[in-house]
Amino acid sequence: MSTATPPALAGLHGVSKRHGLVQALQDVHLELTAGETVALVGPPGAGKTALCRVLAGLDPVDSGQILVHGHPLPRRGRQRTRLRAAVALVGEPPELLPTRTLLENLTAGQMKLRGRTLLDAERRALAELRRVGLIGYAARRPPELTGDERLRTALARALALDPAVLLLDDPPTAVRDLLPELTRADRALVVVTREAELVRSEAHRVVFMSTGRIVEEGPAHQFLSAPRTSRARDFLTRLLH
Numbered sequence: 494m495s496t497a498t499p500p501a502l503a504g505l506h507g508v509s510k511r512h513g514l515v516q517a518l519q520d521v522h523l524e525l526t527a528g529e530t531v532a533l534v535g536p537p538g539a540g541k542t543a544l545c546r547v548l549a550g551l552d553p554v555d556s557g558q559i560l561v562h563g564h565p566l567p568r569r570g571r572q573r574t575r576l577r578a579a580v581a582l583v584g585e586p587p588e589l590l591p592t593r594t595l596l597e598n599l600t601a602g603q604m605k606l607r608g609r610t611l612l613d614a615e616r617r618a619l620a621e622l623r624r625v626g627l628i629g630y631a632a633r634r635p636p637e638l639t640g641d642e643r644l645r646t647a648l649a650r651a652l653a654l655d656p657a658v659l660l661l662d663d664p665p666t667a668v669r670d671l672l673p674e675l676t677r678a679d680r681a682l683v684v685v686t687r688e689a690e691l692v693r694s695e696a697h698r699v700v701f702m703s704t705g706r707i708v709e710e711g712p713a714h715q716f717l718s719a720p721r722t723s724r725a726r727d728f729l730t731r732l733l734h
């Protein structure tokens with residue numbers, strides 16, 4: 494039996510990113526492999542959201558590289574659009590089209606990025622709206638929804654595109670409850686969370702960030718029971734009490 498590690502679905506290689514005077518990410522290396530759920534944790538301002546945004550191609554990096562399916566994410570062009578579709582971020586704000594119905598919000602990307610017909614895209618959109626508990630909302634528009642419903646809509650839209658990597662930035666309870674059915678053998682799931690219980694029950698691996706760097710990473714049970722660095726120990730003490 495082969496013991497080779499499966500190839501990474503996506504990753505960051507030596508990525509640094511500044512926001513004004515703040516070094517949001519500093520020489521970050523991370524690879525995500527199929528089938529794993531990664532808990533991304535760290536104190537406020539650690540760079541968790543910044544990491545998700547550059548990996549999803551929403552913010553450009555200052556240096557280093559984002560790799561998707563082994564290809565560097567270009568700064569522009571069709572290849573960038575194609576590769577970006579493999580990495581979905583669901584976080585605040587959900588950035589839905591405010592004047593379009595939820596059904597239209599969910600079908601547009603599928604037709605453009607996945608080449609589906611309107612009929613196929615609508616079928617899939619309705620299945621995903623059902624999954625997130627919004628099947629009766631297809632004809633509504635985002636301003637008619639609560640914040641929680643908008644996030645669930647964004648999740649349904651992301652799932653309809655079959656992302657290889659799904660990034661959930663601090664998901665609310667309604668989304669957290671869906672986690673077990675979001676994992677797939679061909680997908681990596683990354684969850685930014687402040688909840689030790691979620692780390693314990695859902696994560697295979699923990700990535701702990703502080704001041705823009707990955708300070709520690711390892712199996713979830715090991716991180717929770719025997720963190721190696723003093724920063725991780727301090728963080729866990731606050732998290733658990």
Ligand SMILES: Nc1ncnc2c1ncn2[C@@H]1O[C@H](COP(=O)(O)OP(=O)(O)OP(=O)(O)O)[C@@H](O)[C@H]1O
Binds near residue numbers: 539542544
């Ligand atoms: N658009 C921006 N403009 C200015 N500074 C930013 C911007 N985005 C992030 N930052 C700064 O970069 C650093 C990392 O922020 P980030 O939001 O990634 O942290 P985080 O770990 O997600 O924190 P939190 O848990 O509070 O959401 C912070 O110091 C933040 O103030």
